[in-house]
Amino acid sequence: MENLIREIEPKNMSEVRIEVDEFIELYNDSKAEFIDVRADFETKAWGFNFGLKIPANELPDHLDELPKDKLIVVACPNVDRSNMARTYLSLQGYKSKYLIGGLLNLTTVLRGGGAKKIKL
Numbered sequence: 001m002e003n004l005i006r007e008i009e010p011k012n013m014s015e016v017r018i019e020v021d022e023f024i025e026l027y028n029d030s031k032a033e034f035i036d037v038r039a040d041f042e043t044k045a046w047g048f049n050f051g052l053k054i055p056a057n058e059l060p061d062h063l064d065e066l067p068k069d070k071l072i073v074v075a076c077p078n079v080d081r082s083n084m085a086r087t088y089l090s091l092q093g094y095k096s097k098y099l100i101g102g103l104l105n106l107t108t109v110l111r112g113g114g115a116k117k118i119k120l
Contacts, residue, residue, distance in 0.1 A: 016086060018097040020109045023073050027051075028119045032071040036103065037085045042077075048106075050120055056085040063092060075099040075106060 018026075026032035027050075034051030036043055043053050054062045056076070066072055072094050074082040082098035089096040099106060110118060 016083070016090075016097055017079075017100050018071075018073055019100050020106050023099055023106075024109075024117050026071060027073070028117075030070070032073050033067055035066075035072060035074045035085070037074050037076050037081050038103075048103075050118065056081045056088075059085055059088055066094060068094065070095075072096040073099055075103050077104055078102040 023032060023034070027034060034048075036048060036051055036053045037056040037059070038053075039055050040053075047053065052062075052065065054065070056074075066089075072086075072089055074085045074089070074096060075098065076082045076085075079098055079100070079102050082102060086096045086098045101108075
């Protein structure tokens, strides 16, 4: 944990977060897995038809479902839970990033004709 906190510098932020367009490219190339870390009641109200839906507080129970050979991209509506989830996954040995702007940003990019950008 001490090493993790020492790495918090502006120059290292690209190591912990990812832009939507870069995520879509990696996801389409099967180089990234997507995890929606919202609670079940949130994903039932509005959700995505791709990726995994694992609430952040349940991640420890689902680590065996996550690929070690792909970048794990986590997202929540903004970034609070996703950054905590990303930190946890990093401590567990996964290469992970959180989605800049969260699901709200992803929704903006994928609405309407933008939905054609992602492979389902």
